[in-house]
Amino acid sequence: MKQVLVKNPQDIQIVEAEEIDKPQRNEVKVKVIYAGLCGSDVHIFEGHNPFATYPRIIGHEVMGVVEEVGEDVSDLESGDQVILEPIKTCGECRPCRIGRPNICENLQVYGVHRDGGMQEYFVIESDKLHKISSEVTPEKAVLAEPLTIGAQASLRGEVGEGDTVLIQGAGTIGLCCLLIAKHKGATVIVSDLDDDKLQFAEDKGADYTINIGENNLLDEVFKITEDKGVNVSMDAVGLNATFESAVKSCAPAGKVVVLGFEEKPAQVSQVDITKGELDVRGSRLQTDQFPYIISLLEKNLIDVDGIVTHIKDKEEINDALELFKDNSSRKILIKF
Numbered sequence: 001m002k003q004v005l006v007k008n009p010q011d012i013q014i015v016e017a018e019e020i021d022k023p024q025r026n027e028v029k030v031k032v033i034y035a036g037l038c039g040s041d042v043h044i045f046e047g048h049n050p051f052a053t054y055p056r057i058i059g060h061e062v063m064g065v066v067e068e069v070g071e072d073v074s075d076l077e078s079g080d081q082v083i084l085e086p087i088k089t090c091g092e093c094r095p096c097r098i099g100r101p102n103i104c105e106n107l108q109v110y111g112v113h114r115d116g117g118m119q120e121y122f123v124i125e126s127d128k129l130h131k132i133s134s135e136v137t138p139e140k141a142v143l144a145e146p147l148t149i150g151a152q153a154s155l156r157g158e159v160g161e162g163d164t165v166l167i168q169g170a171g172t173i174g175l176c177c178l179l180i181a182k183h184k185g186a187t188v189i190v191s192d193l194d195d196d197k198l199q200f201a202e203d204k205g206a207d208y209t210i211n212i213g214e215n216n217l218l219d220e221v222f223k224i225t226e227d228k229g230v231n232v233s234m235d236a237v238g239l240n241a242t243f244e245s246a247v248k249s250c251a252p253a254g255k256v257v258v259l260g261f262e263e264k265p266a267q268v269s270q271v272d273i274t275k276g277e278l279d280v281r282g283s284r285l286q287t288d289q290f291p292y293i294i295s296l297l298e299k300n301l302i303d304v305d306g307i308v309t310h311i312k313d314k315e316e317i318n319d320a321l322e323l324f325k326d327n328s329s330r331k332i333l334i335k336f
């Protein structure tokens, strides 16, 4: 069977591996249909992901069909369409014990710390898989993982009916944050530098869009909110400038939801946080958001049409990586 292997930074290969073992007791063998290509896969290829070790089979946005189940598996059967929940947690550390395993002290992400789903088959414990109705097309089902990132951002921001939310960045993650915040009943403002991305965000429900190449972000946000500021400000870009703007865009009692991984310190003043008692909250991966996202997809309650812009065969992984770089794609899928 074929695997997409990053042997070393800048060295990606399609390798032929031995046919996989039968699933043991609580394990499931999955035949992969699609894996979404994500910034973190590209960073592993480029050698910029601090968590990755090599060689690594990449891929954490993965869906497929159950091929075979181990003898103790009762909730899945051959032919079920499934999605991978790509995190392995210890269950014992404090974050795990307080119900926040996404920030487990011993967290391992499939496709980053351990091998992921860009391979024709893999075997995994059944509790890492979620069944999704075959009425949801594979091209939509594979979006579940990035959608859970958007769901976690709304969870961390406690987004609800009547909130006004600013989302900086209309890339894949910004769009996922938008779809969920709209589903939670918020009014959403989206900013980006790219008119096409902003137009797409409007098509997906953004109430207001701001092109920061043409307008001052904070001026526009305060105009839209009648000088109040937003209740929740999500940074789905991850630059120091966007983090700083996120803090400045909040109304009193606002929440800043930070999704980026920039290591250099930003310039945020204490007074901006203290005077309005802002909460600055990180949002990493997700906890317990797969069932919610699956129900939204199964009930057709979010419109994900058009998010997938390209489908490439596994053999075309190099083309897919090139395409990713030119920033015109939304989600590129790799087909197995």
Ligand SMILES: NC(=O)c1ccc[n+]([C@@H]2O[C@H](COP(=O)([O-])OP(=O)(O)OC[C@H]3O[C@@H](n4cnc5c(N)ncnc54)[C@H](O)[C@@H]3O)[C@@H](O)[C@H]2O)c1
Pocket: 039, 149, 168, 169, 170, 171, 172, 173, 174, 191, 192, 193, 194, 197, 212, 236, 237, 238, 239, 241, 242, 258, 259, 260, 261, 283, 284, 285, 286
């Ligand atoms: N916390 C998590 O769990 C998690 C998971 C996945 C991705 N991320 C992070 O989310 C961020 C976005 O990821 P993505 O895959 O959507 O990236 P992306 O490159 O697809 O999207 C980024 C978007 O931001 C826009 N942009 C650039 N500068 C901007 C600015 N100053 N203001 C507004 N928009 C601007 C770009 O035009 C682009 O549309 C990254 O920082 C990534 O590391 C976090």
Ligand SMILES: [Zn+2]
Pocket: 037, 038, 039, 040, 060, 061, 145, 146
């Ligand atoms: Zn991803």
Ligand SMILES: [Zn+2]
Pocket: 089, 090, 091, 092, 093, 094, 095, 096, 101, 104, 105, 106, 107
């Ligand atoms: Zn843990």
